[in-house]
Amino acid sequence: MSGIAGHGAAVHIENCGKTFPDGTQALAPASLDIVSGETLVLLGPSGCGKTTMLRIIAGLETPDAGGRVLFDKTDMTAVPIEQRHVGMVFQSYALFPNMTVAENIGYGLKIRGVDKAARAARVAEMVALTNIGGLENRRIDQLSGGQRQRVALARAVAVRPRVLLLDEPLTALDASLRDRLRSELNSLLRSLGITAIYVTHDQAEAMELGDRIVVMRKGAIAQIGTPREIYFAPQNRFVAEFVGAANIVEGPVASGRLTLPGGWLALNDAADNAAAVAMIRPETIGIVAEADAFLRGTVESVAFIGDRQRLVVTGAANKPLTVDAPNTINVRAGERVGLSVTPQAVRVLPKED
Amino acid sequence: MRDRLIFAGQLGFTLLVAAFLVVPVVLSISAGVTVNYFRGIQSGVTLQWVVQVWNLYAGEIGLSFLIAFATLAVTLVVGVPAAYGLHVKGGRLSRVIEEIITLPLAIPGLAIALALLLTYGGFGGFRQSWLFILTGHVIFTMPFMVRSVMAVFASVDIKTLDEGAASLGASPWTRFCNVIVPNAMPGILAGSLMVVTLSLGEFNLTWMLHTPLTKTLPVGLADSYASMRLEVASAYTLIFFIMIVPLLVAMQMVAEKGEKK
Numbered sequence: 126m127s128g129i130a131g132h133g134a135a136v137h138i139e140n141c142g143k144t145f146p147d148g149t150q151a152l153a154p155a156s157l158d159i160v161s162g163e164t165l166v167l168l169g170p171s172g173c174g175k176t177t178m179l180r181i182i183a184g185l186e187t188p189d190a191g192g193r194v195l196f197d198k199t200d201m202t203a204v205p206i207e208q209r210h211v212g213m214v215f216q217s218y219a220l221f222p223n224m225t226v227a228e229n230i231g232y233g234l235k236i237r238g239v240d241k242a243a244r245a246a247r248v249a250e251m252v253a254l255t256n257i258g259g260l261e262n263r264r265i266d267q268l269s270g271g272q273r274q275r276v277a278l279a280r281a282v283a284v285r286p287r288v289l290l291l292d293e294p295l296t297a298l299d300a301s302l303r304d305r306l307r308s309e310l311n312s313l314l315r316s317l318g319i320t321a322i323y324v325t326h327d328q329a330e331a332m333e334l335g336d337r338i339v340v341m342r343k344g345a346i347a348q349i350g351t352p353r354e355i356y357f358a359p360q361n362r363f364v365a366e367f368v369g370a371a372n373i374v375e376g377p378v379a380s381g382r383l384t385l386p387g388g389w390l391a392l393n394d395a396a397d398n399a400a401a402v403a404m405i406r407p408e409t410i411g412i413v414a415e416a417d418a419f420l421r422g423t424v425e426s427v428a429f430i431g432d433r434q435r436l437v438v439t440g441a442a443n444k445p446l447t448v449d450a451p452n453t454i455n456v457r458a459g460e461r462v463g464l465s466v467t468p469q470a471v472r473v474l475p476k477e478d
Numbered sequence: 479m480r481d482r483l484i485f486a487g488q489l490g491f492t493l494l495v496a497a498f499l500v501v502p503v504v505l506s507i508s509a510g511v512t513v514n515y516f517r518g519i520q521s522g523v524t525l526q527w528v529v530q531v532w533n534l535y536a537g538e539i540g541l542s543f544l545i546a547f548a549t550l551a552v553t554l555v556v557g558v559p560a561a562y563g564l565h566v567k568g569g570r571l572s573r574v575i576e577e578i579i580t581l582p583l584a585i586p587g588l589a590i591a592l593a594l595l596l597t598y599g600g601f602g603g604f605r606q607s608w609l610f611i612l613t614g615h616v617i618f619t620m621p622f623m624v625r626s627v628m629a630v631f632a633s634v635d636i637k638t639l640d641e642g643a644a645s646l647g648a649s650p651w652t653r654f655c656n657v658i659v660p661n662a663m664p665g666i667l668a669g670s671l672m673v674v675t676l677s678l679g680e681f682n683l684t685w686m687l688h689t690p691l692t693k694t695l696p697v698g699l700a701d702s703y704a705s706m707r708l709e710v711a712s713a714y715t716l717i718f719f720i721m722i723v724p725l726l727v728a729m730q731m732v733a734e735k736g737e738k739k
Contacts, residue, residue, distance in 0.1 A: 146569075185641055206644045217635060219642030223660035232656075233646035284646060 133320035134196040134287035135161040136182060141192035143177045151177040153345045154192065159288075161197075164314050164321040166335035168328060170367070174344040175324045176292060182322060183290050184209045196287055212286030216293040218277040220265045226276050227252075227261040233284035251279035254313070271302050278310070282317065289314075289321040295330065307333055328368045332356070340364045356406075362474050365404040370449075372405045373474075374442040383471065387441035388420035393468045402474045407435070408449040409470035412456060418463025422446065424456050438464065507719065510712035527713035531702070535714065538698035539721065541608055545694060546677040549615040553673050556616075557623035558666060562658055564624070565631040566640065576628070580621045587682030590617060594687065608692045614683045619676050623669035630665030671729040678722055695721070 135158070142154035152174040159165045167175035180186040182194060184206035194201045201209055212233075220229050227248050234244045252258055255275040260268065268276065274294060281289060294310070295303045311334050314321050325331055331338045332352045340347045340355060340363075348355060348364045359365035362373060376385045378401040383390045395401070415421050422441030427434055429452065436448040436456065441464055448464070456462060509515045513522040560579070564572045582590055594614055599605055630636075636658060643653040659666070681696040688697050695718055703711040 183645065185644075206641070207647050207649055210647070211645055213642070213645035215638055215642060217638055219635075219638040221639060221642070221657055221661070222634065223657070223663075232643070232648075236647045236652065280646070290645075 133162045133318060135159065135198075136288055136320060136322070137193075137195040137198070138178075138182065139193040139195070141178070141181050141188040141194065143174075143181060143186055144189050150344055152181070154189070155346050157339065157346075157349070159320060159322065161320055162318045163336045164323060164334055166323045166325060166331040166338045167341060168325055168331040168335075168338050168368075169341035169347075170326055172343075173341040175326075175339075175341050177344075178341070179290055179292055179322060179324045182288065183211055183213055210284070210287045212281030212284055212289045214274075214277045214281050214289075214291045214294045216296055218273045218297075220273055220276055220280070222265050224265070225261065226257065226263050226265070226268070229265070229276055230279045230283050232280065237284065247283055251283045254282070255279040256309075270298050271306060274298065274306060278313070282319070287320065289317075289319050291321065291323045293325055294323075296325070296327070310334065331368075338368075340367060342367075358472060359404060359474070362402065362404070362477060365472070365474060370407050370447060372407060372410075372442070372444075372446050373402060374405065374444070374446070375400065375402050376443065377401065378473070383473075385420060385442045387422045387464075388418070390420060390466055390471050391468045392471055392473065395473050398473075398476075400476075402476065404472045404474055405446070405466055405470060407447040408433075409466060410446065410448045411465040412436070412448065412450050412454055413463040413465045415461050415463045418465055420464045420466070422462060422464060424458055424460045424462055426458050427456060438462065503719075506712050506715050508712075509709055510714070510716040512709060515708050515712070527709045528716060531710060531713045531717055535695075535698045535702070535717075538693045538695055539717070541692065542678055542695040543721075545608060545612055545615060546674050548612050549619055549677040550670055550673050552612070552616045553620055553623040554666070554670070557620055557669070558627055558659065558662065559654070561624045561627035561631060561662075561665075562636070562654065565628055566637055576624070579624050582618050583621050587614075587618065587680070588686055590614060591683045591686030606689055606691070611684055611687050611692055611694065614687050615677045615680060618680060618683055619673040622672040622676065623666075626669035626672065627662050627665040630662050634661050636661060667729070667732055671726075674729065675722070675726060678725075 137159075138155070138157040140154040140156055141152065142150065143152040144150045155178070157165075157178075167178055169175045177186060181188050181192070184194075184201070184204060188194065188202065192202065196209070221232065224232065230251050231244045231248045234247055239247070248261070252261060255278055257272060257275045257279065260272060260276075265273065265276075274297075277294070281291075295306055298306065307330055314334065323330075323334055335352055337349060337351055338355050339349050342363050347367075348360045350358070355364060355368050359368065359371075365371045365373065374383070374385060376383050378384075378392065378395050378398040380397070381392050381395060383392055383395070383401060383403055390403075390405075392403075420441050422438040425437045425439045425445060427436050431452065433449050433452050434454075434456075436450055438446045438448055446464070450456070508519065510527055511523050511525065512519055513524050513526075564576055591614060594610070594617075595605075598610065598613075604610055639657050639661060640653055643657045644650075648656065678694075679696060680694070681700065684694050684697055685700065688694065693701065699711070699714050699718065702714045
């Protein structure tokens with residue numbers, strides 16, 4: 126299938142920062158390597174610098190002095206976007222209202238001087254790939270949000286870009302459509318084998334689509350890792366709390382035990398620490414009989430969600446703990462319970478100021 | 479019953495206001511085709527005044543259209559890229575420039591004309607040619623073109639469209655032709671409509687800038703009011719109407735068609 130996508134470039138970003146003329150630093154100098162064919166997700170809340178990073182890679186922003194962008198070891202820093210041979214999907218899609226769907230998809234090919242027959246064939250190929258058959262002659266304002274998204278993707282991929290850049294492409298859609306398009310997009314990116322850089326603030330999108338995720342915060346990279354690494358081994362409190370639900374507990378660590386108000390938890394090789402901070406994911410906490418556990422608490426509330434039930438347990442840690450329990454167990458608010466957590470599930474986080 | 483009374487009252491008032499505005503126009507036009515206005519319409523209907531005006535002022539009429547379309551050409555060639563530049567660049571400097579372009583709306587035409595005369599009055603060739611009036615008209619109409627094009631740019635997010643085209647490999651000039659101009663068309667048409675109409679009807683500035691050999695329609699009109707019989711001046715008004723109304727209607731239709739797209 127790589128024939129459809131063309132060649133995916135390896136992208137190297139070196140010390141790229143961005144300070145705007147008014148003095149605000151949108152991005153602290155950062156370096157990144159994106160392997161050929163990889164999908165890298167830039168994840169973070171709004172204002173974290175993820176879009177600025179994407180725009181620097183695209184060539185829509187120039188990095189501060191000292192920053193460099195390389196595609197396959199060629200320095201592209203001074204090359205304008207129109208010569209970088211990228212494909213870009215914008216949050217607002219940026220489809221041309223003065224052209225039909227087919228003309229939009231074929232625009233990049235027309236600019237490159239591809240002759241009419243070859244262009245038509247490529248457009249047909251893209252239309253089939255993105256499931257928008259029958260819409261070729263529609264105007265853009267006659268399309269639904271989901272259809273526009275597909276056209277934008279088809280237009281960006283049609284030119285066989287070296288790097289595909291996606292700036293929150295699903296954000297403008299409603300929730301159910303977003304889920305469906307997310308998995309379609311995932312299989313499309315996999316089958317194309319294209320180098321893709323994907324910006325989002327939605328951690329579920331990041332998890333599903335990313336080979337690796339770059340979590341960003343306040344213009345700096347907070348952590349780079351695979352979705353599993355980011356989820357199970359966050360390097361700091363921000364990542365732990367931003368990605369998935371997390372219980373952050375505080376207490377002293379001594380001889381491999383974290384002591385909490387309701388008992389203690391065993392840890393895997395943790396250094397002694399008078400005031401440690403640790404993260405426990407809600408689904409890793411098991412509900413057991415009070416007598417069988419070293420950590421105990423009182424169920425404050427039970428919310429039945431369907432596939433699971435979400436309990437809030439007080440008295441165990443310094444803050445109420447959220448526990449995702451199977452939907453089959455029978456617990457009531459006010460009940461005393463024991464909590465079992467494996468040592469692997471407790472992640473001690475570095476101290477932050 | 480009460481509703482009908484209110485309706486009748488409103489209709490009467492509307493007709494009265496309309497009549498207040500329309501009657502002078504009708505009187506003026508009818509005067510232009512009357513043999514002797516002081517004796518009234520019973521003196522007979524004639525086209526002699528119209529023919530006389532045409533013979534006397536055909537040059538002015540031609541020059542007016544020449545200036546109007548030259549003004550349109552200049553405001554298009556300069557104004558549309560300027561609007562694009564100002565919109566894409568943004569920031570404080572752009573706003574200052576926009577304000578400066580808009581200033582001629584607030585400054586009396588006489589003052590602009592005076593400034594032009596003070597500055598360029600010494601350049602005899604320029605001063606005596608129709609290009610001098612063209613300069614005044616361009617200054618006066620430019621804000622209408624720039625503003626109406628910028629309004630469209632703001633509503634269609636032209637910056638992202640431009641970036642989209644750039645990401646697909648289009649050079650700045652190609653983007654301007656393929657994406658910017660077609661999507662700014664409603665604003666360009668509305669701006670053109672205003673520029674041509676304003677230029678054809680402009681009097682203040684033109685009156686100060688004209689020479690005996692460079693007179694436009696409105697200046698000629700003032701001239702005929704001042705120096706000829708009322709019937710001739712009225713015939714002039716009639717010709718002015720015949721010239722400008724179809725043009726206005728045509729451009730309005732084009733603008734509406736552009737908006738529907």
